[in-house]
Every structure is written in structure tokens, then in C-alpha cells.
Amino acid sequence: MAEDKKKKNISKGRRDALKTLATVPVLGAMAYGVYKKEKNERSKRLAADMFRFEEKPVPPPVTDGKKIRIGIIGYGIRGKDLMHALGFSTPQQVEDLKTASKNDSKDTRYKDFMEQDDLNVEVTAVCDIFDKHAEEAIAAGSNIHREGLNGKYGPKPKRYRHYKELLAADDVDAVIIATPDHWHGTMTIDALKAGKHVYCEKPMTWTVPETYMVREAVRTSNRVFQLGHQNRQIEIYNRAREIAERGLLGPITLVETSTNRNDPNGAWVYPIDPEANPKTIDWKQFEGDPERIKEYLDYMTSAGLTKYVGPEPRDKFSLERFFRWRCWWDYSTGLSGDLLTHEYDAVNQILQLGIPDSASSSGGIYFFKDGRTVPDVLHTVYEYKDRNLSLLYSATLASEFSRSRKIMGHDATMEIGSTLSVTVDPRSEQYKDQIEKGVIKPGQPFYTYMPGQKDVDAISSATQLYFAQRGLLYSYVNGKRFNTTFLHIKEWLDCIRAGRKPSCGIEEGFQEAMTAHMGTRAYLEGRTMYWDCDKEQIVRG
Amino acid sequence: MIEKTNQYSYSKTQLFWLVALRVTIGWYFLYEGVAKVMTPGWTSYGYLMDSQGWFAPLFKALAQNQALMPIVDALNIYGLILIGLSLVLGCFEKIGYIGALLLLALYYLSHPALISAEYIFPPEGSYLWINKNIIMMVSVAVLMVFPTAKEIGLDRAIFKCSKK
Numbered sequence: 001m002a003e004d005k006k007k008k009n010i011s012k013g014r015r016d017a018l019k020t021l022a023t024v025p026v027l028g029a030m031a032y033g034v035y036k037k038e039k040n041e042r043s044k045r046l047a048a049d050m051f052r053f054e055e056k057p058v059p060p061p062v063t064d065g066k067k068i069r070i071g072i073i074g075y076g077i078r079g080k081d082l083m084h085a086l087g088f089s090t091p092q093q094v095e096d097l098k099t100a101s102k103n104d105s106k107d108t109r110y111k112d113f114m115e116q117d118d119l120n121v122e123v124t125a126v127c128d129i130f131d132k133h134a135e136e137a138i139a140a141g142s143n144i145h146r147e148g149l150n151g152k153y154g155p156k157p158k159r160y161r162h163y164k165e166l167l168a169a170d171d172v173d174a175v176i177i178a179t180p181d182h183w184h185g186t187m188t189i190d191a192l193k194a195g196k197h198v199y200c201e202k203p204m205t206w207t208v209p210e211t212y213m214v215r216e217a218v219r220t221s222n223r224v225f226q227l228g229h230q231n232r233q234i235e236i237y238n239r240a241r242e243i244a245e246r247g248l249l250g251p252i253t254l255v256e257t258s259t260n261r262n263d264p265n266g267a268w269v270y271p272i273d274p275e276a277n278p279k280t281i282d283w284k285q286f287e288g289d290p291e292r293i294k295e296y297l298d299y300m301t302s303a304g305l306t307k308y309v310g311p312e313p314r315d316k317f318s319l320e321r322f323f324r325w326r327c328w329w330d331y332s333t334g335l336s337g338d339l340l341t342h343e344y345d346a347v348n349q350i351l352q353l354g355i356p357d358s359a360s361s362s363g364g365i366y367f368f369k370d371g372r373t374v375p376d377v378l379h380t381v382y383e384y385k386d387r388n389l390s391l392l393y394s395a396t397l398a399s400e401f402s403r404s405r406k407i408m409g410h411d412a413t414m415e416i417g418s419t420l421s422v423t424v425d426p427r428s429e430q431y432k433d434q435i436e437k438g439v440i441k442p443g444q445p446f447y448t449y450m451p452g453q454k455d456v457d458a459i460s461s462a463t464q465l466y467f468a469q470r471g472l473l474y475s476y477v478n479g480k481r482f483n484t485t486f487l488h489i490k491e492w493l494d495c496i497r498a499g500r501k502p503s504c505g506i507e508e509g510f511q512e513a514m515t516a517h518m519g520t521r522a523y524l525e526g527r528t529m530y531w532d533c534d535k536e537q538i539v540r541g
Numbered sequence: 542m543i544e545k546t547n548q549y550s551y552s553k554t555q556l557f558w559l560v561a562l563r564v565t566i567g568w569y570f571l572y573e574g575v576a577k578v579m580t581p582g583w584t585s586y587g588y589l590m591d592s593q594g595w596f597a598p599l600f601k602a603l604a605q606n607q608a609l610m611p612i613v614d615a616l617n618i619y620g621l622i623l624i625g626l627s628l629v630l631g632c633f634e635k636i637g638y639i640g641a642l643l644l645l646a647l648y649y650l651s652h653p654a655l656i657s658a659e660y661i662f663p664p665e666g667s668y669l670w671i672n673k674n675i676i677m678m679v680s681v682a683v684l685m686v687f688p689t690a691k692e693i694g695l696d697r698a699i700f701k702c703s704k705k
Contacts, residue, residue, distance in 0.1 A: 016697065016698070016701075019692060019693050019694075019697055020693075020694065020695055020697040020698045021695075022560075022693050022694075023560070023564050023629055023630055023631060023693065023694060024630065026564055026567075026568065026629050027626075027629060027630070030568065030571065030572065030575075034572075034575060034579075038579065
């Protein structure tokens, strides 16, 4: 009887234990599944290892305690951007940013501006040939505490009527040049001669002859020259360079870049200020340097291109030509100088291409038939025989359908925009094994990079990749977004203080200018232009 | 006549399917947590920033708070794992259900299936007001009123001991 009870108890005990632990094996099943999955992903991770890179943090500004005294020449649209990046904006601009951030919590421009590092500079001199712009530049320069209206301001920078007077001033160490293209080279040369460091907006030059002179002036001075291609500071391009240098794309035979804009502002039809008139604008100074104008006219005449000159006489005051100068060869370098140069410099930064062997261009004025002489649709093809590759630039100012920037290799293609992605080619030889094993899926982005964010590669979850490509992960990880123009100016100032070479100095500038001039001449003359490497000259086919 | 042999007076079939529902929901929670632990650098930032509906500003503010985000992520990951273990093993079942309802409610509130809502990461099905989170919440609520762990699960031993 007792034994029976005991047996019953044991059996009840077993049944109890079984019922208590019945679902535990489920955990074992999951553990096995997780182990298998992890093993599978580890093999993928090995394949992704070649895409591991180290993130370089933004270095703190070089501090030597000395304030660099800045003179600003040209306070138009770009001049305002540059001063803002330097840490100076008019009280009205700051007020506008404040209001915008109050109305839209996503608008962080005010916060970004206020948090931007102090570069330890002082704006002591301004020069603009339009009185209103000059007054605004003074207001910005004196706004040393980045205040809105009715704030406390510092001493006013001195206004100079002529840029040469500004260059003669003793209290200016360095100048920022943000004038129309036809003044860039001349002002750079004069500033270097006056012993000033120079930050000049792109393109570096308007005529071919002055390009050599600017290079000579920089080489013979011991001053720091930086050309305004702020893309040099974009982390994504540095990553792209590493990828190309590691040979991860295989032999590169084609690079495609483009400009896609579709609004009057993007086509240089800028608003005309109602306060502008012959009394408030120094038209004589706007016309340009006589030596430069002669170089320009000599080329246009000798190449039979006088139809592109003018059409209005140069000495005739014109508000349109003053504000929308980019529309006429008389002052501008057209799409080549304004937008191709950005694309070219980015590719040059990534692939160190230098000056091409040849350039062919075509295009025309197809949409903005407003009397302009420069084209609104332009395609330029550059050939690099030694590198076995073509660089294609294609632009339209009448459609903003996005065409990505592509570096196309035999093994993979890299697309570079606000994100960078690498897609492996189905016919790749380098990745043949991984494609066969199914580790790499050809035709789908295998590697994606967002600056300031941990790398996302094929092993990251689809959700992460999806968010990353849409930029949602950006601000959290990096915490702070950097204005690339700020970084580019900061680098220039750091180089002045530490005696270093900037990333877009004269050699890069010379390559940029000559490459753009080759494209422009090919368009104007309707034939291929060649680069004579020994003589360093553009020659006709 | 239905044979009712256990303390809840469920039939064997009823008990089987109730336990199956509990374990599968538990598995889902557990693996969601484990997968996040195993994804380096995982964060719910993107998900929270994609929030819509009445509570979206709250979730977005949470995502943008850099001090709170690591805590939010940890609570989510370990919450999922603990809830998963609780349901699979039948261990403190009731607490597991309450936790599950809380997390599911938060997920629904941040990504409600509204008529006008369009999410960056689109759902895999078509939903109007009712989505899978709601269905799972209802399932968890059903399990809460039809508990099983004191019959099949660690709670059988735990509560027996505590009774003694």
C-alpha cells in the first residue's frame, strides 16, 4: 500500500517535472537556430571585411591665440554664405534664422550657427561695389556675438570702395574673394602680391593666360591659397577615395557626373535688388581688369567667337548683367566654371585624375532663351588615356531629375551622393567566389556609407540600411552636422596658423581651371581640345 | 463530455493550443530581443523618428534625447528578451503578459495604422486601423484571462513552492 503510494508519488513527481519543464526544449531549438544564423552571417561578415574603414574625427581648430584679420571682397550671395561659415551674419539674417527655427522645430540652422566653433578671426575690412551689399557686410562683420536685431555689436569693419585699397590696408592678414568669375584671378594675384593669404571662390580663373599667372603668384609667395571647393571636406569623398585606392571597384573605365537643376535661381536668374542703380553701383570696377578683358577678347576674336561676346557693350550699365552676370561669357565661365568644376574637383579628389588628355563638349541654350550667351544644357567628355577612363559630365538647368554620380568599375560601381553605395557587378571577377556562394548579391548595394554613422554593409539589417539610406541615422550618431564651407574655411585658417598645405591649393586649382577651360573651349569652338602635357598648353585637334 | 484534467479545467486540446499560442508569442518576443543584441550598433532611433499619429512628437523627442536613447534601447531589448523567456518558459506569466501588452501598445502608438500614415519602412501587409500589433495585443489579453503556466511551465513549481 505504502509502496503503491510511493510509486504514485514518484510518477506524479515525474509528471510534475515534465509539465513544469515541457517548454524548455523550445529554448534549445532557438539557441540552435541562432547559432546557425550567426555562422551564416559570420561568413558574410568576412566578405564585408574589405569594406572596413576608420572614421577620422574633425580636428579641433589650430589655436595660436592670434586673431587673423580678414578682409572680404564681394558680399553677394556666395559672399554671405562664406561670412556665415566664418561666423558672421547680419543681425537681420540671425533674426530670420531664429524665427525659422521657432516656426519649425526641424530647422536647426540657428542652433548650428550658434554652436559653430569660433575661428578666432576678426573682419576688419569689407569691399563691395554695390552700396547695399557693402553696408550688409559691415553689419555682419560687426556682429561678433552672432546676435539678432537690437543686440550688442562690436567695432565696424572699414569699407573700401576699391579692392586695391583694401589690399593695401595693414590691418588685413587674409582675404576672402567672392566676386564674379572675371575678377577671381586678378584679385588673387594682387592679394598675394600685397602679402595676403587668399581664399578664392571657384572657378579659379576666367581666362587661360591668367591661370599660369595665378599659379606663379602662389608659388612665389609664402602665403596660403585655398580654392573654394568645399567638397574637399566631405567625408564621403574621402571614403570614396579609399575604396577606389584599395581597388575594390576593379579597373575603372567610366565616371559619370551631372548637374540637374530646374529653377530660375539655379539657372542664375537671380533677383534684381530695387535699391540698385548707377549711383549705388560702381560699374567701372564691375567691368573688370583691362588686361583680363584684353585676354578674353583676343581669344574670342582669334577663335572666331565674337558672336559670344556682349551682346551689350561692356561699359553700358545693366542691372541684369550686374546681378545675373553668370549668364554672359563677358563675366562668367558658364556651366563649366560654375558647376562642372564642383563635379570635376570631387572626382579629382577621389581619383587624382589631373588634367585630361582631351575634352569634347556639346550643348546649347535650349530653355532659358533670355538673351544669355552661356548654354543651359552642356555635356563634356574628358578622356584620360593613361588611366584608361572617360569622365562624362552632363548638365541641364531645366530638369532636376536626379542622376547619381557614378564611378563604374569592372568589379563594382560606386554611387556617391549624400550617401555612398557600392554595388557589385554580376560579371565581376574579383567577387566571383562570393557571388557564387551567395554572400554578395550582384546588382544590389553591398556596402553603404553615411558620414558620421557606423558603416552599414550587407550584414546590417534591412531596416537599418533602409533608414541609413534615407539619412535618418545621421544626426543621432554624429550629434553635430558640419557645414562643409565652414570646414573648408577652417582648414584654410588652420593652414595659415600652422604653415600647412590646404586640400584645394594651387596645384588642384590649376588642374581645375585648365580642365574647365578645355571644356569651355571645346563647346565654344565646336571641336576637341587637347592638353599638351610637356608645354602645359591647351591645343586644338 | 469533455475531459478536464488540470487545475484550470481546460480540455487537453484547449490547453495544448493555449500553450502553443503562449510559446509562439514568447518565441517572437525573445528572438526580436536576441536579434537586436546581435546586431552591432542597433538603435531604435530610426523607428522612433519615423513615428506618426498623436504621440509622434513624444517618440521623436525621445529619439533626439541623446542621454535617454541608450536607456530606451536597453529597456526595449532586455524587455523583449525577458518577456520572451517569461512566455516560453511560463515563468511569472502574468508579469510577462503585462510587459508584452505595454511594449505592443507603445509600438502601436508610435506606428498606428492610420489612413494617412505612410512609413519609411512600409509594413508587409495592408492594414486599416487594425494591424498585427493590435492582433497580438488581443491574443496576449486572451492568454492573460486563460493562463496556462501553472499547469505547463515553471510557474507550476514556483507557485507550488510558494504555496507550501
